Amino acid sequence: MSLFSVFNISGSALNAQTIRLNTTASNLANAESVDGDPAKVYRARHPVFKTLMDTSDSDGGDSDGAVAGVRVLGIVESTTPAPKRYEPNNPLANKDGYVYMSNVNSIEEMTNMISANRSFTTNIDAMNTARDLLLKTISMGH
Amino acid sequence: MFDNIFGIHESALVLHGQRLSVLANNLANADTPGYKARDIDFAEVLAGASSEAGLAVSVTDPGHIAASGGEFAPGELKYRNPYQASLDGNTVEMPVEQAAFAEDNVRYQASLTFINNQISDLQYVLSGQ
Secondary structure (H helix, E strand, O other): OOOOHHHHHHHHHHHHHHHHHHHHHHHHHOOOOEEOOOOOOOOOEEEEEEEEEOOOOOOOOOOOOOEEEEEEEEEEEOOOOOOEEEOOOOOOOOOOOEEEEOOOOHHHHHHHHHHHHHHHHHHHHHHHHHHHHHHHHHOOOO | OOOOOOOOHHHHHHHHHHHHHHHHHHHHOOOOOOOOOEEEOHHHHHHHHHHHHHOOOOOOOOOOOOOOOOOOOOOOEEEOOOOOOOOOOOOOOHHHHHHHHHHHHHHHHHHHHHHHHHHHHHHHHHHOO
């Protein structure tokens, strides 16, 4: 756990936040998707973040639960029921004339996007700080 | 004579670097459910590091491995008490972590400046002008 590990830690966070932004973009793009079958309609996807534990302890001893960043465990689909709408003229409508909307909550997605954006910026700042400090340390005595 | 020319700043620099990586971890896990923010009690750890310097394990045989300082002993990483707990169990508070990160950044640079000044002082003396 030295200053160099900041690059790995913040880098893992940048990756996680990028995946989060990707799912948000996918959700917003499909916010208006419809289907006649509630099982086939697009469902909002969200990443699950998990703390990455440092298991590669060099001296084989207790690493004191030192953490080494964050990773995305997987993407889960929202189980919120898909709202249905009466659109008998829609070619995708079922025999009763209903279409099922995707269960994407646009407001939730927008706040998620802002949060991901801010976390991304913060981690970039942490990386830049670590880089500046390391460069100053390298030029020690000059 | 040159054993301890940088004084406390030598260990302080290492510890500040490690604290920055702990704080970077908190920032990285700001959106992880259940993550507990961690930090070190800097004064306590530095006191331990500087008192251990006097009791360093001596290396008397080529087969001996020098005890590596600079790693946290178990229990030195502590959990932060959040001002306001969040529902998902995450205790990272962005402004707190950012403030601590900025502070540690400045302190790291301060230690670095002290060391650099010490080096230029010595170079001035050695040049004999």
